[in-house]
Amino acid sequence: MKKLFLLAIGVMFYSVASAQNETDSIANGNQEVKINLAMSVVGIPEISYEYFLEDNTSVGLSIGAALDTPEDLSLRFIGTAYYRLFFGKKPNAGFFIEGNAAVVHYRDIYDEYYYTYYEDGDYSYIRYEVDDESTNFGLGAAVGFKLMTRNNYVGEIYAGAGRLFGDSHDIEVFPRVGVSIGKRF
Template sequence: MKKPLLFLLITFLVTLNTFSQETKDSKPAISRNHEIKLGAIKLLSGGIFEVSYEYILDTNQGFGAALLLNLDTGNQYVENYSLTPFYRMYFQTKEDYGAKGFFVEGFVSFFGGKNYYYTYDMLNTIDDNFFDTSVGLSLGKKWINSAGFVFEFKVGAGRNLLNGSEFDALFKGDLYIGYRF
């Protein structure tokens, strides 16, 4: 009597393990919805830290925000800080492409920095702080491997609206390295 009961218990445990749900770690990278990226060129060349988060809505669209901090304010980069929310549309030829490939991005950038003015002898500079807002478009391409690592190239420009910056346009772009989770 005990042997059939033991056999049924073992069978039940084996089938329970077989039909259990997938864990989050076993999901393929294409079906994950969150992505975080770091701007590599700005960080390596000028001490400018840019991190970006994107939520993938489906295979064709996503939205998120980027935060930029200029850690070395002596480099005369236009932005000392910025917050840039964005929306992306992905264009591809396959149905299951998974929010990667060629994309078009619309963004609004809220940023601040310093305008640098040179005196007539070019030896002295005068700087003043500003805040501005920019609306623009970017183009780019994103690659993702099966483990979830992301490589992205993006370039874009936006029109400054408040005339706080000495420039009429803001240029965005970098090579981004990240992870989809």
Template structure:
């Protein structure tokens, strides 16, 4: 009888041990964000990010502006990020990015006899850059996202474009 009880107890323990599932952490994997810093300056920058794991994500940013104060008038920036925080895809991060930009460089103006400012020369460019950045992201339990980032890259193709390109902002968004 003791042998039967021991066997039955072992089988029962094995069934319980194998019936437990490994807990898979779940988290929301999509983010949409807007750069509040550029909005104040008169430009629009919108970002979509897809979180691959708790420690990494890929995304793309679109920047456009219709004002003459900016050298670039359209920028598309895909990126990859590695996160080092305790929460999923939050905290300190490092990113590598590429950038396709179009714009106007070498603007030359003169004042005519009536005092009006007139554009006499400008060079248009399209260029491709590679760069890296750093930043930090905070995520509220309801899904709101606040992020600060800065980066630098180098244009590789055109002689008319700026040699060094900055990347950065203060963004607000939502994770869903």
């Protein structure tokens, strides 16, 4: 999982570096790279790339992966593509709403019980702990606010959630929360 996360970071930085050759992208300042501090504190560092389509709309991609394997952390990887609509006075800043789609890989630990019933009315059971890993697709929404400084540093805060589709025993939602900082170029 670490190799996949590092590969995704490398591809993201390569695309940013190759995009610097396009003078229109730099002159317009229509790209951002950010790191999500809130998810990093939880143990799933997340990096985002955002591209602005117009003065009030953008598309982006966020990739986060758990770097260690704590027993109580079920979310292992999340890749989220999103579309944002901004309502601020500055271009692509201020209040926004977001629609997103995510691919989520998680570790699901749950108990299964097998009962044996006897003729005298008594019973016994065996408990099995099941450690299952699954990857599912989901759709969600979020709301947030983005601030921008004069020298193109950005900060944003957002919150939302999404619904996962597919087989799962306990986990049916994915989080979309963040306190991010980054740079617009």
